[in-house]
Amino acid sequence: MKRYDYIKARSVDEAIGLLKEYGPRAMLIAGGTDVMVGVKQGKFSPEVLISLREIEGLNYIKADQGSLKIGALTTHRELERSAVIAERFGALKDAVDNLGSVQIRNVATIGGNICNAAPSADTAPPLLVHDAEVEIKGPGGERRMPLEDFFLGPGKTALSPEEVLLGFSLPWPPEHAASAYWKHSRRQAMDLPILGVAMYLEVELRDPDPLKRAQKEGASVEAQLEALGESDILCREIRLALGVAAPTPIRTKRAEEVLKGQRLTKEGLIELGRVASEEAQPRDTIRGAAWYRREMIRVLPKRLALRCLERIFRREER
Numbered sequence: 001m002k003r004y005d006y007i008k009a010r011s012v013d014e015a016i017g018l019l020k021e022y023g024p025r026a027m028l029i030a031g032g033t034d035v036m037v038g039v040k041q042g043k044f045s046p047e048v049l050i051s052l053r054e055i056e057g058l059n060y061i062k063a064d065q066g067s068l069k070i071g072a073l074t075t076h077r078e079l080e081r082s083a084v085i086a087e088r089f090g091a092l093k094d095a096v097d098n099l100g101s102v103q104i105r106n107v108a109t110i111g112g113n114i115c116n117a118a119p120s121a122d123t124a125p126p127l128l129v130h131d132a133e134v135e136i137k138g139p140g141g142e143r144r145m146p147l148e149d150f151f152l153g154p155g156k157t158a159l160s161p162e163e164v165l166l167g168f169s170l171p172w173p174p175e176h177a178a179s180a181y182w183k184h185s186r187r188q189a190m191d192l193p194i195l196g197v198a199m200y201l202e203v204e205l206r207d208p209d210p211l212k213r214a215q216k217e218g219a220s221v222e223a224q225l226e227a228l229g230e231s232d233i234l235c236r237e238i239r240l241a242l243g244v245a246a247p248t249p250i251r252t253k254r255a256e257e258v259l260k261g262q263r264l265t266k267e268g269l270i271e272l273g274r275v276a277s278e279e280a281q282p283r284d285t286i287r288g289a290a291w292y293r294r295e296m297i298r299v300l301p302k303r304l305a306l307r308c309l310e311r312i313f314r315r316e317e318r
C-alpha cells in the first residue's frame with residue numbers, strides 16, 4: 001500500500017485550508033470505511049489524508065425550525081439508535097439498521113456514505129424521499145442544495161475540490177406521513193443492495209378501517225391490497241427513490257405523479273411501479289440482472305406503501 005500523511009483537521013475552516021494547500025494530492029476521510037478500502041485496492045492514492053473526525057460540531061441529530069438536521073459526521077449507529085429517526089424518518093431507520101455490520105456502523109458516517117456517491121449508498125434513497133438538502137462549506141462560505149442535484153455520477157458529486165459537506169436538512173413530516181426503505185439483497189446485512197427502494201407517503205385517512213383490520217389480523221400482502229381498495233385513503237404526497245437503478249440514486253418523479261392527489265388503490269400502486277420501472281436505468285451487474293431489478297421496482301412499491309400506512313396507523317393509535 002502506498003504511504004500517505006495523515007492530518008487531523010480541528011475545524012471545518014482548517015480542513016478547507018488544508019484542501020487548498022494540498023490540492024488534488026489530498027483526500028478527506030471521515031469513518032474511512034470507503035476511503036481505506038479504496039486506498040488498499042489502489043483506487044485512490046492520496047499523498048495526504050485529511051481527517052474530519054476530530055472536528056467538533058459536525059455530529060448531531062436535532063430538530064430545528066420545522067426541519068431535522070443531521071451532521072455529516074453522524075455515524076450510522078447513532079442514526080440507528082435515534083428515537084426521532086425511528087419515529088418520523090422510518091426509511092432512514094430501515095436503511096441504517098441493515099447497513100454493514102455493527103463495527104462498520106460504529107465508525108461509518110452518513111456524510112461519507114453520501115459523498116462516496118455510490119449508486120448503492122443505502123442512506124441515499126431515504127434522504128431523497130425526505131427531500132433532504134445538503135449544507136456545504138467552502139472557501140467562499142456556505143451554500144445549500146437539494147440532495148437530488150448533488151449526485152453527478154458514480155463517485156461524483158457537486159462538491160468542488162475545496163468544499164466540505166457539513167450536513168443535511170430534512171423538512172419535518174406532517175402528522176399523517178411515514179416513510180420506508182426496502183434493501184433488496186441476498187443477505188440482510190454486510191451486503192450492498194441489489195436494489196434499494198424508498199417511499200415517503202402523506203395521506204388523508206377518510207376511511208382506513210378495512211385496511212387497519214386486515215393489518216391487525218396479519219393478512220397477506222394481497223389481502224391487505226384488497227382491503228386497501230375497500231378503504232378510502234387519499235394520497236396527498238408520494239415520493240419514490242431508487243438505489244442501484246441508475247448511475248446515481250434517483251427520484252422517480254413521473255411515477256410519483258400517478259398517485260399524487262388520488263385515492264390509494266392496488267391498481268394505482270401497480271401503475272406507479274410500472275412507471276417507476278420504466279424511469280429506472282438499471283444495468284446488468286454481478287449482483288443482479290437489469291431485467292430482475294426492473295421486475296423488483298414494479299413489485300416493491302406496493303409493499304412499501306402498506307408499510308408506510310402501518311406506521312401512520314401505529315402512530316395515530318398512540
Ligand SMILES: Cc1cc2nc3c(=O)[nH]c(=O)nc-3n(C[C@H](O)[C@H](O)[C@H](O)COP(=O)(O)OP(=O)(O)OC[C@H]3O[C@@H](n4cnc5c(N)ncnc54)[C@H](O)[C@@H]3O)c2cc1C
Nearest residue numbers: 028030031032033034035100108109112113115121122165
Ligand atoms: C464491510 C463493509 C460493509 C459495508 N456495507 C455497506 C452497506 O451495507 N451499505 C452502504 O451503503 N455502504 C456500505 N459500506 C460502505 C461504507 O461503509 C459507507 O459508504 C459509509 O457510510 C462511508 O462512510 P465513512 O465515514 O466511512 O466515509 P469515508 O470512507 O471516510 O469517506 C467516503 C468518501 O466521502 C468523502 N467524505 C467523507 N466525509 C466527507 C465530508 N464531510 N465532506 C466531504 N467529503 C467527505 C471522502 O473523501 C470519501 O470520498 C460498507 C463498507 C464496508 C467496508
